[in-house]
């Protein structure tokens with residue numbers, strides 16, 4: 001077995017058609033153990049269908065899935081996977097604690113009551129454990145869904161739009177939660193339209209468009225070079241040379257931009273600022289700028305559209 005196939009997720013050549021509608025034309029992807037991978041793409045790109053095929057909830061027309069080094073349909077693999085579906089609904093007559101207990105029982109997993117309570121606390125529902133889910137707001141139900149996905153300490157968590165119902169604080173909580181999972185070595189596959197949040201937590205991105213992988217890579221690979229924006233006064237020839245030594249320089253009046261390599265060394269910017277000050281430059285502002293993931297996503301999707309729709 002290759003290293004790829006023992007990854008958290010290894011999927012090759014996935015296809016799915018609904019009558020005349022091709023939902024997924026050809027998708028291969030890998031999520032390494034402990035990696036956070038984001039699935040991005042416009043509405044209808046096939047993200048949820050890919051996720052459902054990974055989980056065996058939709059039968060692919062073609063393709064192969066391995067989860068945690070086992071065939072995707074192997075119950076031993078599925079037992080180690082946590083899933084938050086895009087459309088979640090829990091039994092309104094049960095309390096939050098009962099919903100968790102039910103899922104643990106259905107999965108046949110021995111999770112003690114104290115651990116289940118810790119899990120509710122992790123998603124901010126500790127004080128609502130005894131309340132009926134029917135009285136929960138949508139955001140609280142989504143938090144409960146996260147608890148259901150996490151309760152059995154999975155090695156892989158698949159979250160389909162985990163913050164769609166959450167307020168800004170809730171979104172920040174989920175961001176922290178994903179980072180906590182990553183620290184614990186849990187692999188996370190995240191489908192979200194909230195690109196700013198994706199950018200903060202993910203290691204790698206796969207962009208789907210019309211059922212195919214339009215681009216994939218680390219943020220560094222996808223976003224390329226970074227840019228340093230400065231507002232400077234009294235820039236003499238020596239200072240200009242110093243800026244040019246850091247990267248390609250352009251300026252308009254007192255506003256300068258220096259194109260830095262994709263992953264600049266940590267000392268690059270402080271050293272530059274120190275040298276500029278020593279050369280008599282007055283430094284008013286220094287801000288790192290970089291093309292955002294959103295800008296990159298839009299440019300990839302627009303280029304794809306220009307290439308024509310061949311379906």
Ligand SMILES: Nc1ncnc2c1ncn2[C@@H]1O[C@H](COP(=O)(O)OP(=O)(O)OP(=O)(O)O)[C@@H](O)[C@H]1O
Pocket residue numbers: 018021022023024041042043044045046047048049050
């Ligand atoms: N059960 C189904 N029956 C028929 N068509 C379907 C079904 N599920 C998905 N599709 C179609 O497959 C395509 C991909 O849908 P999918 O839900 O995977 O997209 P998505 O990228 O998750 O979209 P969104 O961001 O809007 O959630 C769409 O054209 C959709 O209409």
